[in-house]
Amino acid sequence: MATIGNTYDPATTAAGLATNYTSARQSILTAQTKQASSAAAALTSLRSAISGYQSSLLSLTSGKTMLTQAATFSNTAIGSASAGVNATAGSYSFFVEQLATANQVSYAGLADSPANGGNLGIEFGGAPGFSINLATANSDGNATLTPREIAAAINAEPTNNGRVSASIVTVNGVTQLMLTSKTTGAAGNISLNTAAVVNAGLKAALSAPPTQVTTGQDALVWLGAQGTGTPIAQASNVFTNVDGVTMTFTKAQAPGDTPVTLTVASDNAGTVAKVQKFVDDYNKLKTVIDAMVAPGDPSKGANPGVFANDGGVRVLQTRMVSMLRGVNGADSLAAYGIVATRDGSLSLNATRLTSQLAVSPKGLDTLIGSSVNGSSSGIAGNLDSYLKEWSSSTDGQLKQRLEQNTKLQTSLTKRQDQLDKQYDSAYKRYLTQFTQLQTLQSRMASNTSMFEALFGDKS
Known part of the structure; x- marks a missing residue:
């Protein structure tokens, strides 16, 4: 008699049948979920790219001109200069008689003193600055106030606001309190007010005339020759007397030296760099969009872009190209060496x-225009206005598409939950059925063995 054997596992069989029961719907749902996830990532990337390009347009065109001015000194050892968009071309002569310096003083003969309180005032240019409480300066709480504790209290005083730094310098065993003004100019010269210092020894040491390590003085620059030109004195070495130009002087001249010449002129290299950035930033955004609408090429293993079949994103692509190609005439992009290639990207002939x-x-400037709100014009203005239809945080296409895609993803998640429940239900049903069948099969096998033992061939 034939033996009935177990030829399957109930759990494996149940899982296989449950998978087969939901596989068609799962395949569709998986594809839709993947597409929705890819769309969300692509829309976020597109929003970032458009926002970045709009910021770049604003930065490039907010200065009223794409043209760059340069300011240079005939002797770069004397100083450096930079010109803004409002600088006027011209030549100017300057003589640097003296540079602005920051005051640095040292008080010698300081020793540890009894911590019996009082206040020490720090003044700048003879005017009150701030004061420190010598009682609280004694940070370790013992009976002795050290010079280092005084220096630390000066640095930590909130009303100091970084105007002066204090340090301890020891020279040949003699401790000195070094005070350095953080600002240049005579108005930053440091002095101490010891009227409220209680300890007589400390008061005497701090009341003595300090050593002037560096005297604080104003810068003195002549517009023209020394002595015959116009003197300009100020606390800083950075001068802005020429409209649109910032000059930083770093070295004083000797009497009789020839004045240094400042030349302000057009900077073609700087202008080319700004226009190149206009080209590069446009191409960067276009590259992002092109990848999203790419049709793909199966023969080369290239998959289509996530928006390959999206007419709206394709319109975005073509509109940007048409805005650049639509300007013709003597003052066209092509006339200034900005050429749109066959694929719509830009190249620059410097x-x-x-x-x-x-x-x-x-x-x-008239051609490229501006994307500044209230004075939008030219190509930059047109591009920015159109891109706002996509990037607007209130009713832009990107906001609407992201909201719709989020709703779709929520719906797909719910459908997946339902499908998972259907799978679990089918699995449990099949598992129960095949477990029962396995039990019945085992009983039949047992009975078969018993019959064979009773009636089988005993020879």
Whole structure:
């Protein structure tokens, strides 16, 4: 008689049948979930790219001009200069008689003293600055106030506001309290008010005339030759007397030296760099969009972009290209060396740009325009206005698409939960059925063995 054997595992069989029961719906749901997730990531990336490009446009065009000015000294050892967009081309002569310096003084003969309180005042240019409480300066709480504790109290005093730094310097065994003004100019000269210092020895040491390590003085620069030009005195070595120009002087000249010449002129290299950034930033955004709408190429293993079949994103792609190609004439992008290639990306011919600027220097600003709110104009203004239809935080397309995609993802999550429950229900049903079948099969096998023992061939 044949033997009935176990040929399956109930759990494995149940899992296989439950999977088969839900596999078609699971495949569709998995694909939809993957697409929704990819769309969310792509929309977030697109929002970031558009926002970054709009910020770049604003930065490039908020200075009223794409043209760059340069300011240089005939002797760079005397100082450096930079020109803003409002600087006017010209030549200026300066003689640097003296630089502004920060005051540094030292008080010698200081020793540990009884911590019996009082206040020490710090003054700047003869005017009251701030004071420290010598009683609280005794940080370790013993009966002795040290010079280091005084220095630490000066540095930690909230009303100091970083105006002076204090340190301890020991020279040949003699302790000195070093005070350094953080600002240049005569108004930063340091002095001490010891009227409220209680300890007589400490008061005497701090009342003695200090050593002037560095005298605080104002800068003195002549517009023109020394003695015959116009003197300009101020506390800082940074001068802004020429409109749109910042000059930083770093070295004083000797009497009789020739004044240094400041030249303000157009900076073609700087202008080319700004226009190149305009080109590069546009291409960067276009590259992001192109990848999203790419049709793909199965023969090369290239998958289509996440928005390959999305007409709205394709319109975004074509509108940006048309805005650049739609400007023609003598003052066109092409005239300034900014050429749109067949795929819509931009390239820059720096030589052509420089040549056209010499012919029509203001035409570039009129062409590119501005994306500043209230004064939007030109290509930058048109691009920014159109991109706001996508980037607006109130009713922009990106906001609407992200909200719709979020709703879709929520719906897909609920559908997945329902499908998981259907799988679990099917699995339990199949597991019960095949477990019962396995039990019945085991009983039949047992009975078969018993019959064979009773009636089988005993020879």
